Amino acid sequence: MSDETPTKQITQRCGFVAIVGAPNAGKSTLLNKLTGAKLSIVSPKAQTTRFRVLGILMRKIADVSAQILLVDTPGIFKPKRKLDRAMVAAAWTGSEDADITLLLIDSQKGITEGVRAIAERLKTTRRRTWLVLNKTDLIERGLLLPLTQSLSELVPFEHVYMVSARKGDGLDDLLDALALALPDSPFLYPEDDLTDLPDRLLAAELVREQIFLQTQEEIPYACTAETESFQEKPDGSVRIEVTIYVSRAGHKAILIGENGSRIKEIGQKARHGLASLLERPCHLFLNVKERAGWDEERARLRAIGLDELD
Template sequence: MTRAGFAAVIGAPNAGKSTLTNRLVGAKVSIVTQKVQTTRFPVRGVAMEGEAQIVLVDTPGIFSPRRRLDRAMIRSAWGGAADADAVVHLVDVQAELASGEPGGKAADRRAVHDVQTIVEGLKAAGAKVILALNKIDGVKRERMLAVAQALFETGVYSEVFMISAADGAGVGDLKRRLAELMPEGPFLYPEDQTADIPVRLLAAEMTREKLYLRVHEELPYAAAVETTSLQERKDGSVRIEQTIYVERESQRPIILGKNGQTLKWIGQKSREELIELLERPVHLFLTVKVDERWQDRRELYSDVGLDYDV
């Protein structure tokens, strides 16, 4: 008998949710960068485990919202968890440990605060979820167990897994458990499909990933990529036009780079990955526009399934 269902991965920004999703699927379906909050909408990756199909909902990180986009992302994350057959709360064990040490980074303290926010949210919902302690590489077992024990005592977890999404340690055990939790029924997607995301959105995400890989130090979290045109050509190739939005005129030259070299690099790397993904030649054209209110454009929210009015 086959099984199929949805498993949501929730967690603080930068806990490793996208890396775990990609690892479980065995293919790249969610972007991974050094920037926190790179996942803006739930990406459905499709993972196979024996006779079970696990549709993974990689949610935006749950954190304290300040802007409209933040609120929409958090609504999306909680919605993804509420609708799932199984929920994994991914926690960065290294941040948990580092936050309590002298000279701990502000980012680690924020991550711990976000974990507590999620725990409170789960308590309020009366939910029982799987705890997955991530980034266990080089962490002593007794220290990991202490973090696991403290979190487990909150009463919101049914079981605990110790994993490294980056190198795959422990991920196989977690995947098998998720497969067991999927309800009996026919597969929701063809067995060889790895993602449920429109090509226009996936193409924009590919470019946004390259953008943050290249300029993550200089550019604040204040850019969006929109695929404005995607045309299949008679010769079998695809022409894709995209607009990169930034909030201030001073950010334009950061993305363009000297003599346009940075934008050229972003376009080249994105095009290479799109050729591999689409298995055909790709002509990619990028434009940079300044729009200080891009985060208030309703169509950018509806395009990615976020609630503008939250």
Template structure:
């Protein structure tokens, strides 16, 4: 923790700091919104639902305010132990926050999943803001009726219409976030963008490439763990990751003909990690089939998940 309460922030003004949970159904664009607000890649993104599996804190500085955005997994009806842990992580993030942003995909609107989330939020006492995302993809005349329909279910403290992908409408949201967080000391150093350790960042970047380069059942039955991180004298690092899948057939798909797919996953992940960390990364991938990994307590804890209820 840095500074004392009510100390001036860089550039003047009383310091403010608060935690904001970013909630929504899968594929609402929560991680894209968090990355756009933070101005840097903090969470992995893909077109597939349930990309985010655990809470990630992104640190955003706006004037004298430090806003800690808590990116959470999409909330859905859980089936596996992994699913239950992900949904628990989402509601746990909301429980500890000063207020919450409910991100709704404007294209799909008020689905049953969104209605269920709103119903649960209505029973809580913290302020909730509505963020209609992907507004660039639908006719503008549909936006006000959708906002009114959502506010009829829960009177939101604020309503925003944005396109995270196109960075539209974000300046007003950033400014209002900065005004709304309470006075108090900053929780993170000025130059810190996220609380995600490098070992978990490496695993997530590899998993993002699995999501982008494989289809059907493989992405949701794969997890990645960084087994070893070795610093080298020349400033580079060797990173060894293991990819676990549920079945031998999924292992074969991931490896590809003659190892072509796993090499491409490694090549793209290595390039992105080197860019994000601003130094050479030597990435080595191993694939193992481990049936039932998504029901194992040890594997879930390695992902930063517990079966908590928010």
């Protein structure tokens, strides 16, 4: 008889997990925390994310090796502009294409009108939906069970998890459960990939994040950023040119700042974040152009990763 111990067979699983919810529920923070990388931009302002962002995460538990394809979606709200409609459409497409949908709820805000509308639509899709209560570190524990019960009356959730995306509380249990719940499938991406977003788009997004963080009121929502040039240099660095489109001349003046002080600060911080993400030196050059009605142009929407709408 052979003394060799049989090798345990490892099962491969792979699937898409969409993170949906109202603006500012913490979707981008959750994606970044789960993947351990800055893939989706984050700011305290609502509606920061404008398109679907894919985060690729490997997770092993017992005899299962899973590739979890996390999809961060724009916050769902009542759209007004073509840009808004494209953002909301991207969010719902992300959910409809997923194997599992995570409805992320800000525990402090509870069941708002927006949350109720999202829940009603999720109920009609009859897809696998899990409830994830976020920011549970900021609310009394005794309030979580009644909130869970009220939400479960709106949608028949398959599972419920309570987490703090900011602190990382409860995320290991959530990831283990997702790894075991995904369908048997070969991996769809190389195991060392973090996202399918092109570097050009990541560069523009990090610039836009700084606009959200460094400007106020309507300006972040009236701007977009596009990478015009992305050149690999012989020394391993990269030269990047990004154009920021604004709706009004006044917005252009505010973004540039006195003697170019604000645009310089935006560029410095975006360059630092990009160099960390790409793991190489980056030379970032910013240009600000006034372009009224950019948020109604199909070309501008395609450039920032949104599909056309009829």
